[in-house]
Structures are given as structure tokens and as C-alpha cells.
Amino acid sequence: MIDVDPTPTYACGNTPQAGDLIEFGTRHRRMIVLEVCDEGPRFSINCAGREYHGGAFGLMVLIARHGVPVKS
Numbered sequence: 001m002i003d004v005d006p007t008p009t010y011a012c013g014n015t016p017q018a019g020d021l022i023e024f025g026t027r028h029r030r031m032i033v034l035e036v037c038d039e040g041p042r043f044s045i046n047c048a049g050r051e052y053h054g055g056a057f058g059l060m061v062l063i064a065r066h067g068v069p070v071k072s
Contacts, residue, residue, distance in 0.1 A: 020066070037051075
């Protein structure tokens with residue numbers, strides 16, 4: 001039997017939380033995570049009015065967690 005982790009992580013390994021400041025992919029676009037949706041069949045986050053899920057998390061870099069900068 002294969003164990004599946006239902007909660008995806010950012011590129012750094014942290015799990016998404018509301019209030020995170022993230023940078024998405026190579027576009028260097030910074031966004032704040034407005035909402036984490038983990039109650040349905042698919043884990044997703046809402047940033048800047050868009051919903052992200054699946055492989056998108058691996059392209060996101062966590063810049064600050066709740067206003068506190070994350071050290072690289």
C-alpha cells in the first residue's frame with residue numbers, strides 16, 4: 001500500500017498557510033495566500049483571486065510567514 005500525503009508543500013518543504021507571502025515560479029510575482037482549502041478532495045490555496053493546486057506548489061517559494069521573513 002502506498003502512503004499519500006494529502007497536503008502538498010512549497011519548494012522549501014513548508015506547508016501552505018493563510019497569510020504566507022509567496023513568490024510564484026520564474027515570474028517573480030509575489031502574492032499573499034488568502035485562503036487554504038483542505039476540506040475537499042483536492043488541496044488548494046487562493047492567491048490574488050486565483051486557485052492553485054497540484055504541481056503548482058512545487059514552484060512556489062515561501063518569502064515570509066505571517067509577516068516574518070523566512071531565511072533562505
